[in-house]
Amino acid sequence: MTHSDIQIAIIDYPGAMQSALMGLQEMFTLTNGLCDKNSHNARFHTTIVNETSRQEASQDQTIYQVVIIPPDLGGCFHSKPSGTLTNWIHVQHQQGAIICSSCAGTLVLAEMGLLKNRRATTHWNLADKFNDLYPETQLDVEKILINDGDIITAGGLMSWLDLGLELVAQLTQPCIMRQLGKLLIVDTGSREQKYYQSFSPKLDHGDKAILKAQHYLQTHYAQPVSVSQLAALSCLTERTFLRHFVQATRHKPNDYLQRLRIQKACDLIESSAATFETIAMDVGYEDNSAFRKTFRKITGLTPSEFKRRFA
Missing domain, CATH: 3.40.50.880 (Class I glutamine amidotransferase (GATase) domain)
Structure with a gap:
């Protein structure tokens, strides 16, 4: 082996x-x-x-x-x-x-x-x-x-x-x-x-430009972030950035951001008494319905089910 x-x-x-x-x-x-x-x-x-x-x-x-x-x-x-x-x-x-x-x-x-x-x-x-x-x-x-x-x-x-x-x-x-x-x-x-x-992004891929974008997302996940913004941060064209990002992380930027936000939401549900509406806003969702739909898609549970099971 x-x-x-x-x-x-x-x-x-x-x-x-x-x-x-x-x-x-x-x-x-x-x-x-x-x-x-x-x-x-x-x-x-x-x-x-x-x-x-x-x-x-x-x-x-x-x-x-x-x-x-x-x-x-x-x-x-x-x-x-x-x-x-x-x-x-x-x-x-x-x-x-x-x-x-x-x-x-x-x-x-x-x-x-x-x-x-x-x-x-x-x-x-x-x-x-x-x-x-x-x-x-x-x-x-x-x-x-x-x-x-x-x-x-x-x-x-x-x-x-x-x-x-x-x-x-x-x-x-x-x-x-x-x-x-x-x-x-x-x-x-x-x-x-x-x-x-847990969402554990891949960080040891060796692409420094993409790693810079990942570090940015880790601290700015709750803010609106566009592919053009990340591409500029990485000093790459949008097309090149998208190709490199998927190769390095195995996720498209939007999917990566959603998984990062939902992981942050899971942490908040487990560790705080905040309402789901407050948590949705804290992790970057203005639409509660979109938050619940994305949460269930990624975790397999609704926020309420997750709280009952893990909090």
């Missing part, structure tokens, strides 16, 4: 929780065995990245699909992160890597400017500090994990387990994630619902 390699970088910074670094490595190693058992062609490769290794970045040609910032055990790195590492993380994000954090690691992403106008979570004890420093981030500390497409944040010190399970489900199959949970004796029930409803 030919394997599809998934390269994962785990950042080892001063004060990083070492059990999280080792634990994530071991989770992905166990997942490789489960993938073989289930005839799934994914193969995880993990690399521990620190400041010294990043000084040799010019010699490193590895393309990472995922970069993980683990919890901080009381250090100050998250307040003043190293420019060497943060610059490297920015480059990986621009190349299509999913950037992940756990606990105080979320403050590193906020300090880098990656969480402006984004939903994110962190440890509940850091909420006041986080809100004071980064008011433009929509912090929700009631969530253990928030998957926002190209950025995934997790809450408490042990939330790296939830993060690892989320990545396994997203990059392989939900059934492999459940098998991993049973092997580790970790409860995966509350996560399973989200896996089936």
